[in-house]
Amino acid sequence: MYVGVSTDSKDNKKWRCRTCKTTGSLRYESFNKGSNRSLPSLLQFLYFWSEDIQSHVFLEKQLQWSPNTVVDWNNFVRDICIEDLIINQEPIGGLGIVMEIDESKFVRRIFNRGRLLTGQWVFSMYQQGTDNVLMIQVPHRSGATLLPIIQRYVLPGTTIHSDE
Structure with missing residues (x-):
């Protein structure tokens, strides 16, 4: 296919097939397909x-x-x-690499006043010395919830540091 001139499209261009002569929008199956x-x-x-x-x-x-x-x-x-x-999300860590893990609960209160609302637990893993970070929403911070996540996203041989 090649990009050809078209007078009936938003962008004045369309994809065209040389053999079967079909045409299609440049925006087909893209994030901007409904944009003006x-x-x-x-x-x-x-x-x-x-x-x-x-x-x-x-x-x-x-x-x-x-x-x-x-x-x-x-x-x-x-x-x-x-x-x-x-x-x-790809697994991170590896032999000789140190990961820091922690869980945090995110809540929102206006001006630190009012009742404490239920929030969202987030389990985070940070690879020391790099920009590699994973943050995953979890329903609670129990070992039964966090251990499968560690097994899925942290490579074998990784040293894990935690506050607990």
């Missing part, structure tokens, strides 16, 4: 996002997007990254 934004502006946004340029005023001005659109796309791209991290 132009592909160049989406690519610019992704570039700014990847460079950690988070100023909404800058993005609104450069891309000529509304404040709501900038917020929506920031959230959308962050959600895609989180989903990818959850799906593609």
